[in-house]
Amino acid sequence: MKVTLKIWRQPDAASKGAMHTYELDGVSEDMSFLEMLDVLNEQLNGKGEDPVAFDSDCREGICGMCGLMINGEAHGPEVTTTCQLHMRSFKDGDEIVIEPWRADAFPVVKDLVVDRGALDRIIQAGGYISVNTGSAPEAHSVPVPRDDALRAFNVATCIGCGACVAACPNGSASLFMGAKITHLGELPQGQPERDTRVVDMVAQHDHEGFGGCTNIGECTAACPKEIPLDVISRLNWDLHQAMRHGH
Amino acid sequence: MTDMPDTTLTSDPSHDAPADHGDDAAGYYTPGAPIADTKAPGGPIDERWQTRKFEARLVNPSNRRKLDVIIVGTGLAGGAAAATLGEAGYNVKSFCYQDSPRRAHSIAAQGGINAAKNYKEDGDSVHRLFYDTVKGGDYRSRESNVYRLAEVSTNIIDQCVAQGVPFAREYGGLLDNRSFGGVQVSRTFYARGQTGQQLLIGAYQAMERQVAAGTVEQFTRHEMLEVIIVEGKARGIIARDLVTGEIETHLADVVVLATGGYGNVFFLSTNAMGSNVTAAWRAHRKGAYMANPCYTQIHPTCIPVTGAHQSKLTLMSESLRNDGRIWVPKNKADCDKDPRDIPEEDRDYYLERIYPSFGNLVPRDIASRAAKNVCDDGRGVGPEVEGVRRGVYLDFSSAIERLGVDGIEEKYDNLFDMYARITGENPYETPMRIYPAVHYVMGGLWVDYDLQSSIPGLFVTGEANFSDHGANRLGASALMQGLADGYFVLPHTIRDYLADGPFEKVDESHPAVVEAKQAVQDRVTHFLSTKGTRSVDSYHRELGNIMWEYCGMERTEDGLKKAIDLIRTLKDDFWRNVKVLGTAESLNQSLERAGRVADFIELGELMCIDALNRRESCGGHFRGESQTEDGEALRHDDQFAYVAAWEFAGDDEPPVLHKEELVYTAIEMKQRSYK
Amino acid sequence: MAVSGIIFIGFVLLHMYGNLKAFSGHDAYNEYAEHLRILGEPMLPREGALWIIRSVLIVSLVVHVASAAALWKRARRARRTQYVMKKNNASSLSSRTMRWGGLTLLLFIIWHLVNFTIGKVNVSGGATNDPYNLLVDTFDTWWMTLIYLAAMLTLAMHLHHGVWSSAQTLGLTNNTRARRNAKTLGWIVAVVIAGGFSLVPIFVLAGVITK
Known part of the structure; x- marks a missing residue:
């Protein structure tokens, strides 16, 4: 099939x-979206034009x-990552508009590549449990209710791609942040730092210049891991609790 | 699935008879002096690690902040090491080519992580995990290292749980285990199909905590392009800032490579697009030995190639083989038919036919090779790519009859979804198609018991080193090794080296630094000024085809010699005719790839030489010349019970082969069988 | 934002209750209006309670508008380069119109106060000192009713998202069921309040409620 690409x-x-x-031209529906861009880049390279820069690594939807x-949709029309989107989601003759994530906290590096270092810095602020290597107690010393572990896992699947920010009309990273706060907050190991974690994050x-959350819900719809909006509620709850505790 | 019952002892002369052949790789290498690990203490195997930890000298806490440690790579091995050394108070600089440390390819591991916790009280122990790992590696690993791996495996689980890794749990709140890869004990801890992700995020968070604490400085979108050797010691790296193109010098007291495996030498693999050998290869060229580079693990259950555009392969958990039946049509004429229209009597369930007792659950390498054989026979299915159909059916229809769609959904839902998303086919209705793909490399830079390479001050951890998996790796052991090295081994062994530091400061004007930097600069300039006609990717693809064809699932003397010739021609053409556009002073993804492909080409040649030299079949390495009458792998312990450590001798010189004899004191060598 | 919003919801519920007194006729309605002014007497002076309520409302309004303005400003700064193409897949129209809808409501409130409280404007030219008559005169004018009904639609949308959003902001929707309930409550509050307010104007215009 043939497609018209409008690329930033x-x-x-x-x-x-x-x-x-x-x-x-000559796009196969079995190609992944990024393989389609690879083909475009091969052609641009052949013509002596600078290939389009875009990020990808694992190409299996996890990194x-x-x-x-x-x-106009983060990761395109399917609920998955860009690398797992295939050309069979498009039709012959389609026009496809491709833009980078837009957020002032994600400055464009080149073409479709943006700098998401802000997400790392949010984790640095408190997205962890402070336990030095070797100081951990025996794993079975603290049982964790199965449902809590499951809930923690379900939101720990966040891949930090930034689609939530890209899709949010406010440019907020609340879903990303809420996922981490919920993940660690569901587990007994995460309790000691629960207050400081949310406040610092x-x-x-x-x-970092992300917008505030107004609970619109575009983030969760764009999230390839389907992180639910509950995590933002949890973030807010933890924040109120922390404030009550004097943080 | 490499753990299979033993039937034959090595004392059986039929397996140990010296093969009747000369030195296959004669002329392709220069024999060198034998090497040996000098760091592992003697004594009973279960006391060696304790002894070594005690004997390894300590570094005064106040001295630690004066010691600079460079760690390249932020996967399980690198991220865990950065976090731990940061906590200990060293000055750590961490490098990764991705935009965040959390992207490292450890994240893609699905199955789980082994640990000898024996929570199931099913007879597991450190010794059994050690035994299984050595046996799984087909007796080609170093026993002291493997024992230590099994020993620290239990600490890993404690550490990860404390970090908040959400492992699967039972109703009582305790950790769940499953049996994985055919082993008879349940020792695999898992977090649904995303164990690698959860463990990596744990290590990443621990590392980010140290970034906030100021002990770790992270350099993302930085690629190491050279190691700096001063007076015989690794003292730093040259890295390119991939955004600005600036070539930077980073000096330190010690350098750690945790840069992962080189499966992408095959172009198509389950590795990430950016996974590469450059850091390891640059170190190899500067004196680090490359050990057993031909040991490659090929995974049988990947989604097949659909066309020439394919950029990578996707693995599906081999748990699918528990319920799926593998078959191809008996007749070539049926290969393009709808599989549902092929009657039962015209299907060849070849694994069940050839291996009646293990059937579809034969080890990875057997299943992979059998799939290749039927496809080479012209009975493959799926789309024709370059004239061959490379795919076999993995059919769940009988399992669906038995367990119902719901039963299958519950067990494999995410895998079926993934398959449907990638192929556009519904595996509940038509059989899946699978084909083997390169998945992991057991080979890597040679290291001693301390994980130090043959260059003093250069340590290598995780998949990047060769040490623990021998000729084949057990399922769920890659994550174990990465974290063992990063959290619990390297931090102890590196201190013995650092106890002599801080070393005399190296100045950026030191000739070794200047030379390393200039070499990087020259390469960049060369690629950009060649202005040839072929893209970097086209060379990579061609190299991959050569490697897959001749150094893939089955290797032969003739094939490997042909491959070496082809690679040498390709290398020559690459350096004269590659086309890289853009500038050196900006993000230039073609330029990044050019450097990686240049190194893959050289590595490919060494892999072929190593495979040519090893005229035996062991683990993931199958030599056509070394098989039993039934076509099964035949090991030659009398000739090849050694680690082949290759030394770089110069661009136009054959590599030098150093042999490290493998001595087993705590375990007896046996030949495996699965019929 | 959430707290001030909830105060408003409480207020409009009360206000709606008062409005519905119109169905009980001239005297009942005016008595209610008068009672509001003497509420709390003699502990409080005349209109004391009313002014307390008014003060709370004014503070709430300031907080509500200030938070909205801050969020709006942050959102604008968070994405200064706009997408060439952007689709909205999950958000409700009400969630996307909170800001302009809020501004519209603010303008409406100003007019509403001019109409009934501060200015007492009778568009029919009749008396303004009798609350019931002023009400009937106002809604007997078709375009006034139209303005009020449009405002109620805007209010309904604002409440539809606002109720759920405040539950979320207060951290009360930590699971799927709570989230669904909060969204349902949003619908209920929106329909009850906007519907309840709309009854009086419609019935006046229809000639059911007369002087």
Whole structure:
């Protein structure tokens, strides 16, 4: 099949970018979306044009490196990552608009590549349990109710791709943050730092320039791991509790 | 699925008879002096690690912050080491090519992590895990290292649970275990099908905590392109900032490579797109020995290639083989038919036919090779790619009849979904198609018991080293090794080396630094100024085809010699005719790949030489010339019970082979059988 | 935001209850209006309770508007380069119109106060000192009723998202069921309040409620 691609091209962070149009023929519906871009890049390389820069690594939907805004939807029309999106989701003759994640906290590095270091810094602020190597007690010393462990796991599946931020009309990273707070907050091991964790992470989130949450729900719809909005409620609950405890 | 009953002892002369052949790789290498590990203490195997930990010298806490440690790679082995050394108070600099440490490919491991906790009271123990691992590796690993791995495995689980890794649990709140890869005890801890992800996030969070504490400095989108050796010791790296293109010098007292495996030498593999050998290969060229590079694990249950555009392969858990039946049509004419229209009598359930007792559950390498054989025979299914159908059916219809759609859904739902998403076919209705793919490499940089390479001050951990898996790796042991090295082994052994530090400061104007930096600069300039006609990817794809064809599931003397010739021609063409656009001073993904492919080409040649030299079949390495009358793998312990450690001797010189004899004191060598 | 919003919900419920007194006729309605002014006497001066309520409402309004403005400003700063193409897949229209809808309501409230409280404007030119008559005169004018009904629709949308959103912000929706319940409550509150307020204007216009 043949598709028309409108792709954001921007040589580097400092330069101004613009949409460019490319026609691509011979696209197979078995190709993944990124393989389609690989083919485009091979052709651009052949013609002596700079290939389109985009991020991807594992290409099996788990590392969270890829992420494109495709026809106005984070990761495109399916509930999955960009690398797991296949061309059979498109039709012959389709026009496909491809843009980078847009958020001031995610500055564009080049073309479709953005810098998501802000998410790392939110984790640095408190997204962990403080336990030095070797100081851990025997694993069975603290039983964890199965349902708690399951709930923790379900939200710990967050891959940190940033689709929630990209889809959010407010540019908020609350779903990302809530997922971590819920993951650690569900487990007994996460209790000692529960108050400081949420306070510090929220402070860092706001400092990074992410928007505030207005519970619109675009984030969860775009999330390839289907993290539910509950985690934001949990974040808020923990934040109120922390404030009550004097943080 | 490498753990199978023993039937034959090595004393059986039929297996130990010296093969009638000369030195296959003669002329392709230079024999070198034997090497040996000098760090493992003697004595009973279960006391060696305690002894070594005690004997390894301590570093005064106040001295630690004066000691700079560079760690390249942020997977389980690198991330865990960065966190632990940071906690101990060293000055750690951590590097990764991805945009965040959390992306490292450890994240993609599905199955689980082994540990000898014996929570099930089913007869597991440290010794049994040790025994299973050595046996699974087909007696080609170093026993002291493997014993230590089994020993620290239990600490890993404690550590991860404390970090908040949400392992699967039973109703009583205790940790659940499953049996994995055909072993007879339940020792695998798991977090649904995403164990690697959960463990990596745990290590990542521990590392980010140290970043916040100021003990670890993280350099993302940085690629190590050279190691700096000063007076025989590793003292730093040259890295390229992938965003600005700046070539940076980072100096330290010690360098750790935790850069993962090199499966991408096959172009198509289950590795991440960016996984590469460059850091390890640059170290190899500077003096680090590369051990057993030909040991590759090929996983039988991957989703087949659909076309020439394919960029990577996706693994599906081999638990699928518990309920799926593998078959191909008996007649070539049926290969393009709808499988549901092929009657039972025209189907060849070849694994059940050839291996009646194990059937579809034969070890990974057997299942993989059998699939290749039927496809080479022209009976493969699925789309034709370059004239061959490479795929076999994995059929769940009888399991669906037995367990119902609900039963299958409960067990395999996410895998079926993944399959449907990638192929566009519904596996509840039509049989899945699978084909083997490169998944893991057991080979890697040679290290001693301390995980130190043949370059003093250069340590290698995780998949990047060769040490623990011998010629084949057990399921759920990769995660165990990565975390064992990172959390519990390296932090102890590295201190013995650092106790001599801080070493005399190296100046950036030191000739060794200048030379390393210049070499990197020259390579970048070369790629950008070649202005040839072929893209980097086209070379990589061609290299992959050569490796897959001749150094894949079955290797032969003729094939390997042909591959070496082809690779040498390819290498020559690559350096003269590669086309890399763009500039050196910006994000340039073609340029990054060019450097990686250049190193893959050289590695590919060494892998073929290693495979050529090892005229025996062991673990993941199957030599056509070394099989039983039934076509099964035949090991030659009398000739090849050694680690082949290769030394780089120069660009146009054959590599030097150093042999490390493998001596087993705590275990007896046996030949496996699965008929 | 959530707390001030909930105060408003409490207020409009009370207000709606009062409005429905119109169905009981001229005297009952005016008596209720008068009672509001003498509530709490003699402990409080005349209109004392009313002013307490008014103060709470004014503070709430300031907090509500200030938080909304802050969130709006943050959102604008969080994405200064807009998408060429952006789809909304999950969000309700009400959630996306909270800001403009809120502004509309603010304008409406100002007019509403001018109409009935501060200015007492009778668009029919009749007397303004009799609350019941002022009410009937106002809604006898078709375009006034239309304005009020439009405002109620806006209020319904604001409440539909606002109720669920405040539950979420207060951290009360930590699981799927609580989330579903909060969303259902949003619908109920929206329909009850907007519907309840709309009854009086509609019945006035229809000639059921007359002077």
